[in-house]
Amino acid sequence: MNKEELIEKLKSAELPKIELQSHRRQLRIALLNADYSERQPEVTISDLMKSKVRGGIERMREGLVSPRPVWKTALVTTLAVALAFGLAIGLPPLIGQSPELRAAEIAQNSPDVIAALGGDEVETVRILNIEDNMATVVVEGKMGGIVNALVDLYTKAVTQAVVGPQLTDEEEEQALNIATADPRVQELLDRGAVIDLVLPMYVTFSGVNQETGEIEEITETWAQMWMNLGNRQWGVQVDLIRGKVVSVTD
Amino acid sequence: MNVEQERELVERAKNNTEAFGELYDQYYSQIFGYVLKRTASIEVAEDVTSEAFFKALKNLRQFRWRGVPFSSWLYRIASNEIANYFTKSKPWQSSPEEVSNSMNLSDPSAETEFLQAEAELRRLEEFLTVHENISKLKLKYQEVIVLRYFEDKQLKEIGEILGKREGTVKSLLHRGLEKLRKLTE
Numbered sequence: 153m154n155k156e157e158l159i160e161k162l163k164s165a166e167l168p169k170i171e172l173q174s175h176r177r178q179l180r181i182a183l184l185n186a187d188y189s190e191r192q193p194e195v196t197i198s199d200l201m202k203s204k205v206r207g208g209i210e211r212m213r214e215g216l217v218s219p220r221p222v223w224k225t226a227l228v229t230t231l232a233v234a235l236a237f238g239l240a241i242g243l244p245p246l247i248g249q250s251p252e253l254r255a256a257e258i259a260q261n262s263p264d265v266i267a268a269l270g271g272d273e274v275e276t277v278r279i280l281n282i283e284d285n286m287a288t289v290v291v292e293g294k295m296g297g298i299v300n301a302l303v304d305l306y307t308k309a310v311t312q313a314v315v316g317p318q319l320t321d322e323e324e325e326q327a328l329n330i331a332t333a334d335p336r337v338q339e340l341l342d343r344g345a346v347i348d349l350v351l352p353m354y355v356t357f358s359g360v361n362q363e364t365g366e367i368e369e370i371t372e373t374w375a376q377m378w379m380n381l382g383n384r385q386w387g388v389q390v391d392l393i394r395g396k397v398v399s400v401t402d
Numbered sequence: 403m404n405v406e407q408e409r410e411l412v413e414r415a416k417n418n419t420e421a422f423g424e425l426y427d428q429y430y431s432q433i434f435g436y437v438l439k440r441t442a443s444i445e446v447a448e449d450v451t452s453e454a455f456f457k458a459l460k461n462l463r464q465f466r467w468r469g470v471p472f473s474s475w476l477y478r479i480a481s482n483e484i485a486n487y488f489t490k491s492k493p494w495q496s497s498p499e500e501v502s503n504s505m506n507l508s509d510p511s512a513e514t515e516f517l518q519a520e521a522e523l524r525r526l527e528e529f530l531t532v533h534e535n536i537s538k539l540k541l542k543y544q545e546v547i548v549l550r551y552f553e554d555k556q557l558k559e560i561g562e563i564l565g566k567r568e569g570t571v572k573s574l575l576h577r578g579l580e581k582l583r584k585l586t587e
Contacts, residue, residue: 158583162551165529168438170519174512175448176430182452183426183459184419275463324468332567342542344485346478346565348464382486 252279255287255303262310265301269293290316298352317352317373324350327375327390334397337379337388345381352376353389374398403428405471412472416463426455429473433480439552440484440544442533444519450487454480470562477563481545488541535585543578546571 153161256277259265266274272293280288287303298316303309319327327350331337341347353376375390389398403411414421433454438447457479465475524530536544545564549555557575561568 153583153586155579155583158579158586159551161586162532162547165532165552166526167435167529167552168442168523168526169435170438170444170522171431171434172444172448172512172515172519174515175451176434178512179430179452179455180423180426183455184423186456186459321468329567332565332570338570341565341570344482344541346482348461349466350468381482382489 251282251285251287251305254305254308255279255282255289258303258305258308259287259289259291259301259310262301262303262313264310264313265291265299268299268301268313268315269297272297286311319350319352319373319375323352323373323375323392326392326395327377330390330392330395331377331388331397334388334400336400337397340379340381340386340400343381345379345384345386347377347388348380349378350375408472409467412462412465412467416465422459422462425472429476430455432473433476436477436548436553437480437484438523439529439533440548441487442523442530442537444516444523446487450480450483454483457483471559474559474562477549478565481563484545485541535582538585539578539581542574543581546574547578547582550575 256279260274260277266272269291270293274291275294276292278290278292280290282288282305285305287305289301289303291299291301293299298318300312300314300316301310302312304311328347331347332341353374355372355374372391372393374392377388377390379386379388384402387399387401389401390396391398411421411424415425430451434447434451437450437454438444441447441450454476458476461479465472536547539547546560549560549563550557555563557568557571560566560571564571566574
């Protein structure tokens, strides 16, 4: 049998057109009765802090070793502040008094944050870092707006609310093209993983200006995407400027 | 339902159970049919379809509209669930006891419908033979072949469903068909 005959055989096979009305009805009832509060992934802020955000930032630092050609290859300092806008999780239950939960509560109720979101409702709150009673929090609105907020846990106030980066459709497509060309990502895709989210992230680091010899701060917008396969998740950081995947982390 | 209507419905469904019910009504048959063609088992198709829709409900708020049809997202979830099923279990071999235990025995009409569906599936000998050969392929080949020839999806749409580039899909399809051809010889 040649290829054309095989294709013809596949196309002409009588396929099952079976539908079980009882299953359809029962599943519909079960879905519609499911508690909406259970829709969101059960991820707590503390889980996130341990498993995703801190790891992500540390790995970001490791990844920042190949600046654009105008800068010297070696970075003068390891100081790299990455304001990652990469995690999309459900709004965790705001109970308890941990610093993470307090920071999230303060940020999502802040008039400054709501104003920066253009009056939109808060959908997700992510804690990136807490240091010296100052928390860096990312708030995403239901309409997709992102605000990076600094929360003073001592005064319980938001001291800064800055509108986060946005990716254009072209940048998002570029990020997907870069990622899917990467062998590590390709391997995950081949195993059945899917890219669920593509989000922008700011990356700020110090580098030496080759022309002046001075240390300057560079801020770039990269993309961060999340891949899922079953219960496993990978974060993929894409340097849009140099057109490469910086890291793929489990 | 056009794209804009679907988009609006998906947005409503993020906060409205009834709207999700409309999406479910729209796509249940497609997803169940796809899973059935992948697994050739009524019981597995029921379980995997249920799991897929619950995952869709749970993760709907994370769905972002990027020009990819909502149905592709559902197919993607279903494909992942099928992959999970195959990686977590041996090929499906139910004993009669297992089959009856999995059913809602308090609903005689459901039992009758299930048995009729099983009989109907067993009647499709040609499909079952083809499926048996397809099931010997790696999952990555199975899914592109089923989506292309049983679900009649174009390469672009298969790429959207599987998160692969069109060229990759084409290459997988070519290699998958070649392997399937050797198996059918």
